[in-house]
Structures are given as C-alpha cells and as structure tokens.
Amino acid sequence: MAEGGGRAMRGAVPALLAGRLPAPAQLWQAARDGLRGSVAREAEQRRLFPWLAVAFGAGILIFFTATDGEPSLAAPLIAAGLCLSVTPLLRARPVALALMLGLAAVFLGFAAGVWRVASVAGPVLTRVTIAPLVGLVEGLDEREGGARLIVRVERFGDLDAESRPRRVRVSYRATQAVRPGDAIRATARLLPPPEAVRPGGYDFARDAYFRGIGAVGSLVGKVEVGPPAEPLALSLRLTAAIDAARNAFTRRITDAIGGQAGAVAAALVTGKRGLISNETNDVLRAAGIYHVVSISGLHMVLAAGVVFWLVRAGLALVPMLALACPIKKIAAGTAMLGVTAYCAFSGWDVAAERALIMTLVMLGAILVDRPALSLRNLALAAILALAREPEALLGPSFQMSFGAVAGLIACAPLIDGRVFRTDSSSRIARSASWVAKAVVGTLATTLVAQLATAPFATYHFQTVQPFGLVGNALTLPLVSLAVMPAAVLGMLAYPFALDRPVWWLMGLAVRGMLDISAWIAGFGQANVVLPAFGTGALMLLAAALLLATLPVSRLRLLALVPAGLGVALAASPIRYDIYIDRDGAGAAVRGKDGRLVVLGRPPSFMLEQWLKADGDGRPPEAATGAAGPRCDRIGCTLTAVDGRAVALVMDKRAFAEDCARADILITRLRAPPGCAAPLIADRTFLAVRGATAIRLGTAGPEITTARGAGQPKPWQPQPASVATPATEVGPQSPNDASAADPSDPPPSENPQ
Template structure:
C-alpha cells in the first residue's frame, strides 16, 4: 500500500511539475501586470468611484445584519475620519489610499445606519389591545369597502406618551365620509406590526418602524369627527392637503374611465392602488409588468422626459430663445422642478423618492455639461439615497431599481438603436433600419433589465415570469408613448377642469395594456413559483452583478465564479418540512404526499408565504385537506412518519403530548410534556415564526428572531397595565390564544414591496 501511495504521489508531482517550476514564477508577475493594467484602465475611465457606493452599502449591511445592540455613533464616524485622514497623506501609494477610502466609506455607511435607527426610534405597541383612540388622519387610501388610514395618535387608552405609538395604520369597513386632516375618535383594535411569516421572509415590522408606524389594526363601531383639540402642525396640514388632493384626482380619473382601467390609470398618476382588484394585480404580475402601477423609476424617468422634451421642443420653435439661450439646460431645470412636484404629489413613496434622486442627478449632469447616464452618476444617486434611507439596501425596491439601471448603463453600447441604421441609403432602407433597431433596442433593454433584477425578484418574491419580456415589450410602448404623456398633460389640464377627455383617452391605452396582460397571463406557466433560497446565494449573485456591470475592463470576467456559485446554491435550496406561524395560530407540515398540509387557521397571507417558500403554486385553500381536525386541535403524519399535533384547546394536551413527536400550540404547554419537540407561546415569544427540517438525527430549527440580536423594530415584552375599575376599561388586552386579525388580510399583505424597477 505504501508503495502504491508513493507511486501515485510521484506521478502527481510529475504532472504538476511544469506549474511548480518556472511557469508558476512567470504566471504570477503576468497576472499582477494584467490586474495593474486593467485597474489603470478603470481609473482612467473613472470607474473606481462607484465602488465607494458599494462599500457604503456594505457598511449598512454590516450594521443591520451583524451588530448586536445599538452601537455608539462616534465609533464609525471616528473610523471614517481616521481613514480619510490617512488617505490624504498617502497620495504616493494609490493602492493603500484606495483601501483606506473603501474602509472610510464602509464606516460612513455603518454610521448612516446607526443615525437613521436613532432618529426613527419610537414607541411600538407590545401587545394586541382594544381601547379608545383619538388622532389626526394623515393619509387615507380609499378602497371598494371602507378605507385604510394613517393616523397620528394623540391618545390610545391609558398608554402614556412613552408607550403610545405616534402613528398607526388602521382600516375600517363601513363607508363613511372621512378626509385627511380630520380629527377622529373611535374604538381601535391594534396589534404590534407583524414580523416575518417565516425565517428569512419579508419583515413588515422593519418597514413599519422606518415609516414611523408603531401599530396596525382596525377601527370598530362609530367613528366620530371632532374639532381638533389644538393647532394642527404645519407638517400634518401639508401632508393631509396633498393626500386629499391625490384622493380627489383619483376619484376623477376613475369616474372618467370606470372599472379596473380607471383604477389602474389612477394608480399610474397618483400612486393610489387601493381600488385595484386582486385579480388585476395577479394579471399584471403574471405579465411581468406590475412595476408599471407602482410609482418608481419608470414613472420618474418618463415624467421628466415628457416635460424635458415638450419644453425643449417649444423653445426650439422660438428662434430668439433657441439662438440665445441654453434651451437644453432650461428644459432640464424645469424637468427637475416638475418631477419633484410629481414625486411629492404621488405620495413621496420610498421607491419614488429613490427614483427622484437618481433622476435629479441625471438631469443635473446636463446642467453642468456632463453625461447624464453614467455609472458615476448612478453611484452618486445610490450614495444620496442610502444616506437618506439606509434601510433601503435591504429591500427589493432599491436593489431592483439600481440593479436594472446598472445593467442598462453597462450594456448601453449594445442597446444603442443606431447600430443598425444605414446612413446614406434610401429613405425606405433607413426607415426599415430605424424601426428594426428601435424594436431590437426595446427588446434588449427589457431583457437586460429583467436579467439584472431577476436575482432580487426571485429572492424576495419566489416567482419568475418567463413571459415578462413579451409583456414589457408589448405594453411599455403604450406606457411611454400614450399613458405617461397623457398623465402629464392631464395633470396640467386638471386645474382648468379640462382633463376629463384626457383621462378617457389615457384609459383607452390602459385598457389595451390590461388586455395584453390578460392574454399573457392566460399562457401556461406564466407565473412560476420557485423555492426560496438563502441570503448566501443572493449575496453571490449580487456580487456577480456588481462585477459584471461596474468594471469597464476585462475585470468583468471576475463576475463568472460568484454568479455560477450563486446559481448553484439557489438551484439546491434547503426546503423546510414544517412552518409554524409567529403567533402559533397554525402550521403547515409536509405530509406523506410530499406537499404541505395546513393545521389550524393561519391567515391566507401567511399560507401564501409558506407555499412560495416551498416552490408550491397552489392556493391557500388547497392546504385545508389532509389533516385530522376537531374542536381541540389537529394532527397529521409527516412525510417520514413522525406525528405532528397542533393544539387549540388545553384539554388536548394530555393526549397529544403523549403521542406527538412535534407539538405546536399558541398556549403555554404544560410542564413535563413528553413530546420530543414542543413549540408553544413561550417558544414563539422568544423566536417568532419557526421553520423545521426533519432529518434522521432530529429536527433542525430556523427562527425569524434571534435571542442574541434584538432589532430596534421588535416590540419589547409588555408589562401589565393597570386598568381602572369601571364597566368599560380604558384599555384591554385582546385574547391571545384564539386571537385573529380583524382585517380580511394579514396587516403586512398590501404593503409588501412589489417588483419595482
């Protein structure tokens, strides 16, 4: 055996001898020279600056994902200051200076996250409670039945100012005439903003924290409109006036068109999506064009482009202006004002605000005679957006919008429609070449944007729209050439009450868009659900995208390894066999059939998240069959024969503890329960939503919460509140074991970010 091993070793050394010899010594300097030459090209083309934005975002990610507790702001600020000071004295050492600048940018990103969290910190409701509520309506989103309100709270039960959320989001069903700015009094059922429905899933509580919302729920009974107790703050009057104007224009557009065409047309102009039916949303998603109804990059660019083009064209018709004034810069300046006003009117949504920053920087580049669409400008826009809202780096809106633009800038050379044009040819040849190049450029632009955003969309939404290229190619010309120009002209005509015909014509284009979307949605497999993959695969794919788009040299080939590794990990995700609701109201178990079966009564939204994470495109109602249930609870046999029980009534504990391998309940399980694994209220209170993988060695648990790291948007454990002795308590805690959300959907459903570009 030793002789055989020695022989194999000698053969291996003989094979690799050329590499270990002079060839290796020649390869290392050649590689170093190649990298140095390519980096010099990057510096010459000013492509190193965007990496500072990447480092800034990396510092934010470290703050949100690694830190344990709230760090001191002075630490990252001091680190950035030291790095910048040392970099200033190392001008003769470019590599060292570059490293120090990257570290300084990362420290500044860390500081931005620390500052943002400190600024947004406020009371978060700690338990489900029912009590009288008074406050000002800050925003109102109308729906077919009732509305959803953002209320600035002045009183809720007996809670003091340090415990009472300053802003809450509530809904009501009964039709009642309410307007933004009204001071209302009603009985409210509020609950803490719900956390993720599964480990690694969408965390509504985080988004609510950064929007200043400390509770969600519903209003019950009569809603009184009262005189305000004091002067209304200017910020509230301004926000209420803008929202009231948005609602008025929304009603005017819907009345001019009617049906879902009117609802979609209104959403395109005002950003109010409450009147769009769920079926219409599903059709738009299946066609891959849902991003059209969310005010984001597409709307900002088209709105600015329409204003810019119209004003420049009008000024060009006046010889005195065209010959003596920089009409291009004038048009860019007016477009900046117009697109800012449009963003404010559309609600100043986070996605719209980021897109506004990007658009303003692009237009500002025209004012200083710089290329408008450049990677440097994109990096500057990312720095400004992340400095204002560092939490954006965690969400799909920022990731998809900046990823799409980075891909388009990197591929601009191949997307130029002039490549197929033939100058000097006859008018027919030039016309055909122009149309062909325009069609090819549109298709390539859509393809590049979809490829660049696909990793983020799949990670956050677990869906792929294979016909999205067709949907965007057929509908975006309508949006660009008819819908958005009509929107701009309609807004200008609105103060003169001359807008109704324009909204009607806009509705015709929207109906065409919906017809195309419905046709595409009817294709088989128009919406494919894929299993959720981990953050590691997402990180590798994001690195691949950065390396493929930011460099201009052959360093782009460095994107190949992380991209293929990320695709490999994403293709083999670890699927969970049991999902447990964050409140213990139900669970889903992989049964003998290999598919999930529901236990208890989790909300449809939660079931949708579990199904998508499992790569299952069934509807939530399909999970109802397969478990054995009665008034005391449910039981089911998992795929490997283990018994899983969900207990509703405490009388079932004695039987289910004895027979179940996994016992799940929203109650406190009795001490000494012999089940192999018990997930009860105490467990869920510490860990939140839980997911399990069943292996031969036992169950491997994943949690939405970490006991070691408590994020600032998690509600703290509540203490008992002294309730005055009266027939009607000023505040009462809602029943916990069998509590159900009073709304027809999960509070997180309709604010979950959608596919934005």
C-alpha cells in the same frame, strides 16, 4: 503597470505550454501586476467611484445583519475619520488608497444605519389591545369596500407617551366621510406590526418602524369625525392637503375612465393603488409589468422626459431664444422642478423618492455639462438614497431599480441599435431603420433589465414570469408613447377643468395594456413558482452583477465565479419541512406525499407565503383541504415525512395526551412544565423567536427562527405576553376581517 502585468503573463504562459508549472513567485507576480494594471485602467476610466457606493452599502448591510445590540454612532464616525486622515499619505499607492477610501465608506454606511434607527425610534405596541383611539388623520387610501387611514395618535386607552405608538395604520369600512386633516375618535383594535411569516421572509414590522408606524389594526363601531381641536403645524397641513388633493384627483380619473382601467390609470398618476382589485394585480404580475403601477424610476424618467421635451421644443420654436439661451439646460432645470412636484404629489413614496434622486442627479449632470447616464451618476444617486434611507438596501425596490439601471448602462453600447442605422436618403429605409431600432431596443432593454433583476425578484417573490419579455415589449410602448404623455397633459389641463377628454384617451391606452396583460396571463405557466433560496445565493448573485457591470477591464471576468456559485446554491435551496405561525395558531407540515399540509387555521396570506417558499404553486385553500391531519376541537396531529409525530394543541385539555406522544408540539398556549415532547414551540418560545421553520433530518430537527438568537431589533420589542399572563383578547379568527395579515406585500416589482 498594465504592460508589466502583460510581461509577467507572457513569462508564465510559455511555461504552461511547455508542460511545466510556472514558479509560484512568477504566478504571484503576474497576478499582482495584472491587478495593478486593471486597477489603473479602472481609475483611468473613472470606474473606482461606483465601488464607494458598494462599500457604503456593505457598511449598511453589516449594521442590519451582524450587529447584536445598539452600536455607538461615534465609533464608526471616528473610524471613518481615521481612514480618511491617512489617505493623503497613500497617493503614490493607488491600490492602498482605493482600499482605504472603501474602508472609510464602509464605516460611513454603518454610521448611516445607526443614525437612521436612532432618528426614527418610537414606541411599538407589544400586544393586541382594544381601546378608545383619538388622533389626527394624516393620510387616507381608498380601497374596495373601505379605506385605510394613517392616524397620528393623541390618545390610545390609558397608554402613556412612552408606550403609546406615535402613528398607527387602521382599516375603516367607510360609512361616513373622512378626510386627511380630520380629527377622529373611535374604538380601535390594534396589534403590533406583524413580523416575517417565515425566516428570511418579508418583514412588515421593519418597514412600519421606519415609516413611524407603531401598530396596525382596524376601527370598530362608530367613528366621530370633526375638525382638529388646535391649529395644525404647517407640515401637517401641507401633508393633509396634498393627500386630500391626491384622493380627489384619483376619484376624478376613475370617474372619467371607469372600471379597473380607471383604477390603474389613477395609480399611474397619483400613486393610489387601493382601488386596483387583486385579480387585476395578478394579471399585471403574470404579464411581468406590475412595476408599471408603482410610482418609480419608469414614471419619473418618463415624466421628466415629457417635460424636458416640451420645454426644449417650445423654446426651439423661438429662434432668438434658441440661439441666445442654453435651452437644453433650461429644459433640464424645468424638468427637475416638474419631476420633484410630481414626486410630492404622488405621496413621496419610498420607491418614488429613490427614483427622484436618481433622476435629479442625471438631470443635474446636464446642467454641468456631464453625461447624464453614467455609472458615476448612478453611484452618487445610490449613496444619496442610502444615506437618507439605509433600510432601503434590504428591500426589493432598491435592489431591482439600481440593478436594472446598472445593467442597462453597462450594456448601453450593445443595445443602442447602431447596427440598424442607415445613411440612405430613402424615407422607406429610414423608417425601417427607426422601427428596427425601436423594436430591438425595447426587447434588448427589457431582456437586460429582467436578467439584472431576476436574482432579486426570485429571492423576494419566489416567482418568475417567463413571458415578461413579451409583456414588457408590448405594453411599454403604450406606456411611454400614450399613457404617460396623457398623464402629464391631463395634470396640466386639470386646473382648467379641461382634463376629462385627456383621461378618456389615457383610458383607451390603459385598457389596451390590461387586455394585453390578460392575454399573456392566459398562457400556460405565466407564473412559475420557485423555492426560496437563501441569502448566501443572493449575495453571490449580487456580487456577480456588480463585477459584470462596474469594471471596464478584465476584472469583469471575475463575475463568472460568484455567478456560478450563486446559481448552484439557488438551484439547490434548503426546503423546510415545517413552518410554524409566529402566534402558534397554525402550521404547515410536509406530509408523506412530499407536499405541505396545513394544521390549524393560519391566515391565508401566511399560508400563501409558506407554499411559495416551498416552490408550491397551489392556492392556499388547496393545502387547507388536503387529507392527512386528524383534527378535533382541541387540536390536530399529523405524521411528518420522516415519521415524526407533529401535534398542534388548540386547547389545554390536549396537553396530557400530545405531550406524551408527540415528537414536535406546537401551540399558541404555554406548554405545562412537565411536557415531555422533545421539541416544543409554544407561546413563550414563539414570542421570543417569532415565526419558525424546521428542517427534519436524521441528526435531528434543524430549527431556524425569524428573530434569531441575538438581541431583538428595535422593531422587535419584547412581547408583554412573555412576562405577563394572557390578556382577555382572544386569538384571531381567520374569518375576522381584522385578523387577516395587515401587512402589504413587499414594495413590489420596480425593476425600472
């Protein structure tokens, strides 16, 4: 088939050289034959299977983004069965067979999304509520000045089982000892998990829903702690015991090392990141190595590699075993057990689970005598991970992890350092060759990973670290050669109480990593903020990455088309002129100078996200103190960049004046029925639509909302405030600790 395509092309090229256009039929035949030849080569190289993972992900994406309502699980399963039933009839037509298998994978991905939503369905709190809380502590994360608890709820006020969240996350200023497995009784101030602060932004409510969390908030007043009234189920006892051991291990490491180096070292081992300060997090992000402190692919591979090497080296020291036993397979099996235990001890975090699946698939390939690092194994790992957690496809962790690995596998022949190999018997020459391969390999690996993950990182975080290549090149050798081996040795020495010297040595390497990060963070423009671009640009760039990494034929050249379109769209993003808080308590409006100015008192976390989406690197306090708005006790007014009058009403006494003169009226209250403002974003509107962004133009305001116009998703319950009067619980004060946005940043930068 490939030869046929070449003949057709050879017939079309002379026509072009002769100054005349080939006949349409000739071009069509050339294209068809070329496609068949390329597909045949892809099939010969076993590169069609990875596209099943892409099709599976496409089905998940369709479910999460295009459905309006609750689809049936039977429909996609029946459709997938019909597609698979006709595949035996298509064996003689490889293109049609591949398309039918891909269509079946799309339906199966859609079904996975339907099943996942149904399997985790649970009540979500609809309004701010203060009431007595009785429950069981499932997990505890120590933090600076307190702790964060995951509580399985037994009773909360007078809510019945159908409306009471099954699990809540609460902050707690620790004044007494609380451990996983304890029963607690306290007064809790709970609110619905916060949704995205802007259209297209990180949706904590969605992540909380799939983690079984139906409310967030804080404990107030006295907390009564005691043993559970009834014996716990085995799964709960095991979960509580593991979390208690993680906390004890975290304290042991931090006590042995001390300072922020101890907090980072503990996070590398146990996954508990609560003790890392915001300043340290900012430094690590500026250096482009924040992925190091999140248990993910890098940690799983290094942990598995250390166990694999130790077992294989130990067995190789015994000649009888080395000759009689498959020590490589034994080492791989032991590494699989070790890395699974490490994942369980690190808390089975979402990113860690996906990394575990990928690592197990690659180690399993060794057991069956297959190449460990291949796109086929990566695709299998992606299908398994998405089948278990389809929602992961929407987050940065999955996108960056699998994007980086796909790029590294595709570019492996180019970055393996073979150009520096030498056959010389000189020790100096061999040492120089090894150093050159190590340095160039580290730089090339980091560059490929950064290029592959750049679209996803920029889309989700609106930041670029220009010196990330330097940061990773300088710190990853420390992590690979010192930090992670010390972590494994420390865990092995812990049962013998001989681990303290190991943690001290690990602390030296971690301090070196932090010093390098602080040095890089001190560079000018270590963090560059870029405007948020839309999902269209992200989809095109993701398609370009897939086309550049999965094919082996000339189909790779097709990546240039979506890449060019994606870069063009990303370089000219839509910049909104007004951002409105989902509760109507504040807004950011583009002023006459072209920069956003704050109205009201939105939480700093929310304001920071608005500024970053606008490509504005100012700290939130700089925008808060900007001149322009006129404010008093009952509201604020501001003239927007296009001359429209924007009013924020904080007291109902302001409605009479602002409804008459404002072009855009924003309020956390319900606007009176006779309000004459052309555009009103009040309590009723925001409760249904969520956070709102407005683009001002000559044709009128262009409104985009976080919830959209369709039916709400399961993690977006209809707020009680739409149908009932305001409750006695007042608005949040920005100075109240519980008023700060309780959401975490997106499960962050995990490119490796």
